Amino acid sequence: MAKGENQRLKLLYLLDILNIYTDDEHALSMADIVSKLAACGVNAERKALYTDIEELRKYGVDIIGEKDGSSFTYRIGNRKFELAELKLLVDAVQSSKFITGKKSAELIRKLEDQTSKYHASALNHQVFVAGRVKTMNESIYYNVDLIHTAISEDVKVRFRYYMWNENKKQVYKRDGAYYSVSPWGLTWEEENYYLIGFDDEYESIRYYRVDKMKNIVLTDKKREGRDNFKFLDMAAYSKKRFGMFDGEETEVEILCDNRMAGVIIDRFGKSTPFLKQDEEHFIARVSVAVSIQFLGWIMALGDGVKIVGPDFVVEQMRDEISRLSEMYWSDIDKYRLWDTTVCYTDNT
Secondary structure, eight states, rough: OOOOGGGHHHHHHHHHHHHHOBBBBBEEEEHHHHHHHTTTOOOOOHHHHHHHHHHHHTTTTEEEEETTTTTEEEEEEOOOOOHHHHHHHHHHHHHHHHHHHHHHHHHHHHHHHOOOOOHHHHHHHHOOOOOOOOOOOOOOHHHHHHHHHHHHTTTEEEEEEEEOOOTTEEEEEEGGGOEEEEEEEEEEEEEEEEEEEEEETEEEEEEEEEGGGEEEEEEEOOOOOHHHHHOOOHHHHHTTTTTTBOEEEEEEEEEEEEEGGHHHHHHHOOOOEEEESSSSEEEEEEEEEEEEEEEEEEEEEEOOOOOOOOOHHHHHHHHHHHHHHHHHHHTTTOOOOSOOOOOOOOOO
């Protein structure tokens, strides 16, 4: 038999064919394999293919041969990723706010390459998240990579930091001046990546949304703030902050209905102290950075929770409630979009 133009690539093509066209529900006969190799420009004899399959098995590929009537069929058994694992990864990619729509599609296509074409089709059909807000900063992946590099090389980074204005335009903070920050870690909170670092200007620990960082570069200056991070548990530090907003760190007592136990544990962990108040309530003691975001989180939980201490935090909550009450009840008609006196329904 004459050799095909891609004969030297026979083992690679054979491995690709098995990976693409076989799985637990789909197998190929030897005739199928010969035909698909021919389409790749590879001529193969059955006897030689038996040897090739054994070589791939020695390499570690789980190729299962099964008798099907009077012949044998072949398929891939164990893979690097199980289908359930790939579905989980696809969900994570598609659901992640910090990954752009374009990059999500690219990553999912790469994940599809880790299984057969039949399972890849199932993965593709799975991808649908209506109205998902995705980041618009395509450079976030490179920002993350540069930050990791800066940490490993023990150097500072410089970047510009922006916010959105009322015209939906990006406006640089500090009038466009570069921030100089010593990066010490990355954290994932509220569906966003944050850089945790020591800021040169403030000489303190600060958080920065990675997707709002632009023109990031490595410097040749060594990192500062080592003493600040030496005994800092970054995971615990992040958990105490709501929306990554700073506030005075305080041990707060929260009176909770018993049904709110899961909410408290989900946010603060199973080690959070619970003190039984009565048959229907307990008091949770949590260490948090008290900010408007924390107070808002408490309000969002409704009447199932109530801050009961310390007094100055209770007072902050009262002040915030008064502020919101005044905002919504003073000039209540000022922002009405229509005059209700001319609104009617025609039921004729």
